[in-house]
Amino acid sequence: ATAHPLQGLTDMATIREFRRTERPKVVLTWAPHPKALPQAVANSFAEWSLAMGHDLTITHPPGYELSPAFTRGARIEYDPEKAYKNADFIYAKNWSSFADYGKITSHDPRWKVDIKKMSSTKEAYFMHCLPVRRNVVVDDEVIDSKHSLVIPQSNNRTFAALSVLKNIISNLDA
Numbered sequence: 001a002t003a004h005p006l007q008g009l010t011d012m013a014t015i016r017e018f019r020r021t022e023r024p025k026v027v028l029t030w031a032p033h034p035k036a037l038p039q040a041v042a043n044s045f046a047e048w049s050l051a052m053g054h055d056l057t058i059t060h061p062p063g064y065e066l067s068p069a070f071t072r073g074a075r076i077e078y079d080p081e082k083a084y085k086n087a088d089f090i091y092a093k094n095w096s097s098f099a100d101y102g103k104i105t106s107h108d109p110r111w112k113v114d115i116k117k118m119s120s121t122k123e124a125y126f127m128h129c130l131p132v133r134r135n136v137v138v139d140d141e142v143i144d145s146k147h148s149l150v151i152p153q154s155n156n157r158t159f160a161a162l163s164v165l166k167n168i169i170s171n172l173d174a
Contacts, residue, residue, distance in 0.1 A: 008044030030060030036096035
């Protein structure tokens, strides 16, 4: 799959619920993981975030570019410290290389979300679609902080699914 629309809907609802400005700076950051994961969540997050008018920055090691079909209009930054600066939301997700799908070219721990990088943000909220590998993708002190949205985000998944199901069912009689 190249997209995960239900997760995209969930993530946009969460950002809308917690945003403090009309056009938040949102950072989608690649994160280390032992396995190369699909690009579906990252693709949908980028596509939907741009459609919502967010100031989107995508940060990842070279070689992990997502398809331009999903990222056109986003700022690409290969330095995570620069990307985090003044962010309102940090969304961490591992994905595999688009050009060499499935290949793992980096396990670089500097891509892990940590308190040092988070301190350069505007008290950004942390997001992840779960499940997450603690202390591989994100440090405990970030995911357990008051700025972590993983629980409200996962709760919003229920409402996103209900909304989609309601729409499908209501159109069965049409």
